[in-house]
Amino acid sequence: MSFEDTYYSFLFLWAFVALIVFIVLFYKDAPYGRHLKPEASFTLPSRAGWIIMESPAVFGILIFLYMFYQTIGITETFLCCIWLLHYIHRTFIWPLRAKLRGKQMGVGVMSMALLFNVVNITLQCIWIFILGEYTDQWLISPIFIVGIIIFLLGMLINIKSDDILMNLRKSGGNGYHVPKGFFFKYVSNPNYFGEIIEWFGWSLLSMSPAGFVFFIWTSANLIPRARSNNEWSKSNIPDYPKNRKSIIPFIY
Template identity: 55%
Template structure:
């Protein structure tokens, strides 16, 4: 447990450093991609390579720790897979990524993050956490699951609006409207933050808390950058929208 606890503290510390760094310099992918960051590859392939470890590594956890597999653990893994199968395979195959590139350093760093995160989440679920069947009827699980599902819906619906916008108006960046886009510039990020807030509540674990902290450390600066970039580069972009959290930020 000491090694695991130390990993949690170190990983949280790194997230704080990442948060501060990302406030000043956006990660070099998407609209911020730059050739100066080194070799690149197809965005679609890169996305699948860097996100898919969350699927097969968690399945390996299930295989090696099958003796710890109960009803609650199975449901946690199903919830995990709902998000990550979509994120790793469905989204990159649907998104308009033709001709787009992602630098290898971004792919590598994202893959490392996912490897560490699967270790943290999987270790809690199968080794250090302990859940009886009654946990599924607890207010923590029920509320957490509801928050997760609301976040998942917001995330996917927001992405669908962006995809439809590019189908209608071509590649590039346009002004999305409707749904939560009338309130914030990055409702897809807001949805993902809600998902992992829900995960933290339903698992009530230090692992879930660390993941939530990392999600916010990554997505809040990204939303800030996207919002400011859109105001500066897209004519007529609404300046009164919040960045990522409706009515707050």
């Protein structure tokens, strides 16, 4: 079996694992944030855990850039810049801004996310630097333009929603409060909705099977979690709007 055949076979298996995760998360809440049990044995500070688990997405692509910089063109370089635009914010800026003091993260959750990011960045980079065939003209192709618009729109929704949550926690004191405005008018987790949109855009602008599988993984992970958050909020936060959908406006 050739390297390319092995790569596609692993991608198929990786997508199947995402389906299993999707099903499991509908029956068992991921132990993080509000769903972390007080009796959890192995934890670490949330800020440190977040930076550790997301860091492979930044440093992995930088390593591949260093290894292949003499053989890649402007398109591959630009794809890396788009990736880093998201992950520098996600890995360093968000956890440093978020109100995480005193909060804990399960070591198991961090370890699984760390493993996922190592596998994911490897798959993305193998396509971008080795198997994918990009020309300079790809950057002006209709699919790329549509993809980057969708990606940036999703990133805007994600960051704006996170900002609303951060400001709510700063002004509202301890505990959970009802977020209002922007996409919170429609769903309980617009930050998750924005991230799903982002990676759908990435799958288009990179025209990558690895990018599409990442979109599948993002959806499989965030849709059940959004459902759990929505149900928890309606049960535990007074006056929480009962008609808010979980993640997709007007649909789910």
